[in-house]
Amino acid sequence: MNGFKKFLTQGNVIDLAVAVVIGAAFTALVQAFVGNLLTPLISAFGSLPDFASLRFTIGESTFMYGTFLNAVISFLMVAAVIYFLVVRPYAHIKERTAAKVESKTRECPECLSEIPKPASRCAFCSAQVTPAQTA
Template structure:
């Protein structure tokens, strides 16, 4: 039974998942630092406040903290932008380069077939 447990833990998927989780936590710390230390001070320069948590209104003793919501939305947008520009776009560029390299490795027979098909299509 211990051998099966060890084999389960050593499966590639579990190890890869653990690595992805650790990397995700580390990346989250970097993104949070980016937002809190770089983006929010810029917002503070423009608007005058880096944090809107103290903005509230009260109705019948119920306190509505709309400032916390505004701060959360700004943080979400900043995190989404950081992930998009620093992860998604570079990965798309890497994939595009890799696909160009794969297209360049077309053998001569395949290239001739493609040229013939293109010529036939141009005639019609």
């Protein structure tokens, strides 16, 4: 029983549980945004706000392709919302913070191995190198 308790209290399991709960809450938020704001906006410019009534019949079989169109449009809107409101801002923030982090290593001119900037000798090929200036 102690092993199971240890497994449940590990950081990975708790992080995953938090991610699932936050993901479910975020899904509800995005679906509400798409369903209550974007879909009515599209229907204001188009004549059909809901494609569920679209269908065709072959023999005695009825194909409800309108429901599929609704799902495709909903998926594309959700993907666009997530891309423009989450992915792009996150990538921009990540790019700005990555630019501020300065590398603490450099390449050895002889063997091309990564060595610390203030090193005067390469640890891999023992070549004499000029120490780089650090800020």
